[in-house]
Amino acid sequence: MTQAPSPATADSAAALAAVRAEIARACRDAGRDVASVTLVAVSKTFPAEAIKPAIAAGQRVFGENRVQEAKAKWPPLMAKYQDLHPGIELHLIGPLQSNKAKEAVALFDAIHSVDRASLCEALGKEIAKQRRAPLLFAEINTGAEPQKAGVLPQDADAFLTACRETYGLTMSGLMCIPPLDEAPGPHFALTAKIAKRNGLKLLSMGMSADFATAISLGATHVRIGSAIFGGRT
Ligand SMILES: *Cc1c(COP(=O)(O)O)cnc(C)c1O
Numbered sequence: 001m002t003q004a005p006s007p008a009t010a011d012s013a014a015a016l017a018a019v020r021a022e023i024a025r026a027c028r029d030a031g032r033d034v035a036s037v038t039l040v041a042v043s044k045t046f047p048a049e050a051i052k053p054a055i056a057a058g059q060r061v062f063g064e065n066r067v068q069e070a071k072a073k074w075p076p077l078m079a080k081y082q083d084l085h086p087g088i089e090l091h092l093i094g095p096l097q098s099n100k101a102k103e104a105v106a107l108f109d110a111i112h113s114v115d116r117a118s119l120c121e122a123l124g125k126e127i128a129k130q131r132r133a134p135l136l137f138a139e140i141n142t143g144a145e146p147q148k149a150g151v152l153p154q155d156a157d158a159f160l161t162a163c164r165e166t167y168g169l170t171m172s173g174l175m176c177i178p179p180l181d182e183a184p185g186p187h188f189a190l191t192a193k194i195a196k197r198n199g200l201k202l203l204s205m206g207m208s209a210d211f212a213t214a215i216s217l218g219a220t221h222v223r224i225g226s227a228i229f230g231g232r233t
Helices: 007-030 048-056 067-081 098-107 117-130 153-165 185-197 211-216
Strands: 038-042 061-064 089-092 110-114 135-140 173-176 202-204 221-224
Touching: 007 038, 007 048, 007 211, 048 067, 061 067, 067 089, 067 098, 089 098, 098 117, 110 117, 110 221, 117 153, 135 153, 135 185, 135 202, 153 185, 173 185, 185 202, 185 211, 202 221, 211 221
Parallel strands: 038 061, 038 221, 061 089, 089 110, 110 135, 135 173, 173 202
Antiparallel strands: none
16 A cells, blocks of 8 residues: 655655756756755754655755754664665764764764864864764855854965864865855855865855855855755744
8 A cells, every 4th residue: 555645755855856956957057067066955953754755855965053963863864774775974064062073073974164273173183083084164254244153264274274284184175154134146256266275176055045156156065954844943
């Protein structure tokens, strides 16, 4: 007997397909290969039940913003799906406290929020100890917003040099979150410019509302939550 999918199942799978189509369209418009953009499905606040349909629909890269939440939610999901749907990747997109570096290095395949020396030091130690090397993105506070994490644009070059030379980290890219009340394009362009002059290839930029713009400006990782899973309460 086949069971009709629940509305939630149908919704998130359909929303995921729509987002993928939008990503493909943005890539075509920008003359880019669709394989050059990784969709990070941001599942923060959503329970495992809401995530399963996305895994079943082929989504493999997921983003979480809190270590504790990810630690409770993902290992059981990964254990359950490693045979049927192998290759799930978990990305940390939210701020990371240095005292959680150990757990973060153990759990995540990428960390998008590297933003200060004390964290670099903690990550360097854990990466060496655990022999695990998650992809590392430095977060740039392009809008210089006081309430937001991230390195100021004018400090980015020195920070990236310290990441490499002082802490021995292999940095792969940059991440930014543009101010809510500004056009995102200039913030994405600034992030791309800083990455280019520092020889970094990956750009984590673009969320539900602005990922097409981000792709037009070179995003390699778009972090999309609400457009796939619905609104968060
Ligand atoms: C929540 C979050 C997202 C996803 O935001 P949506 O607008 O739901 O797509 C992306 N990046 C970061 C850093 C987030 O915290």
